[in-house]
Amino acid sequence: MKFSRLARLACLLVLGMPLAACQRNETAASWQLTDISGHMPDLAFQLTNDQGKAVTAADYRGKVALLYFGYTHCPDVCPLTLAHLHVVMQKLGKLAEGTQILFVSVDPQRDTPEALHTYVTAFDPRVVGLTGSPAEIEALTKRYRAAFSREPGKASDSYEVSHSSGIYIFDAGGKARLLATPDDAQDKLVHDLYLLLSAGGTP
Template sequence: MKLPRLARLASLSILFAASLLLAACHHDESQPWQLSDISGHMPDLAFQLTNDEGKAVTAADYRGKIAVLYFGYTHCPDVCPLTLAHLHVVLQKLGKPADNVRILFVSVDPTRDTPAVMHDYVKAFDPRAVGLTGSATDIEALTKRYRAAFTREPGAADGSYEVSHSSGIYIFDESGKARLLATPADPQDKIVHDLQLMLGSGNAS
């Protein structure tokens, strides 16, 4: 008997958390970060995908910007739109410095998430959000690189289906180094605080 969608999503989240248990350092009061510090425990930002304008891009195209990486899909009924709205408010609170931040929304449903579909979806949340898609092989390799997880649910009679996925928010500095891990449950002000430090208003090096 197959697990209901919510149970499968919970299982993925547990697996995701467990896989990052050794990577995410415990919060150290001597450090300025309020999110989980994953510096040195996750690989640099690296990918070859297609952006929401249909252009082939790599991680190098986003060097010089803070990259906020999130895996999801446009047909997601709940966590993806809530997370993107959450991040939009974070960038609003940052003000002008948010121009140096890019939300990289990577689809785990490349069959349906064409560049055009991704463009309409992400831009509805924030102009600094970039939709990224690619082959199933490329997406799987990227999720494995960052220990994320996803699984396609059984399809309905009309051909529709959902994709359960983990919900980590990975934050990379301007040089592409993995620095912080957030979740959709983290308060906006915590994410704002750490992004401000990374953007140069503090000395969290």
């Protein structure tokens, strides 16, 4: 657009800033999700994946990571969110190969690696289930200001886990960039993930 070109030129000439810096600001202003750049820590964890292998955040560097806290016995928001993300991946087409969905269990007592694998792969092959000790899970949720609590279920020997439902999006370098919710339209996620992925994951 003509206005966009004029804006970049004004940024270059009037402010004396490199054109690349102006382009970065323009990209940041075009996000449709919540921009959390600089407000959340980098992606970091030491957990066990759904194949029973010890992994760290470094194992997923090079891909745009979508981090979500949930559990396999979740009656509503978790399956809806994973189904939501599956459609987003389909809409991204081949670009989706540059993403990694990380589903971290907040119910490590019941969510074994095997149970996680069966659950997450039923939604999308790009989802990796992660679990760990209660202390590791609690530390990770606190790192990203997420919350969860265990509550009695309908049966005397059952329980449910209430948890926040944010989807944390990290660029290919592990930097926190965006925050989505299950209520955000799929096209918003597609739009912002496209920006990240088409720029090599780190615009």
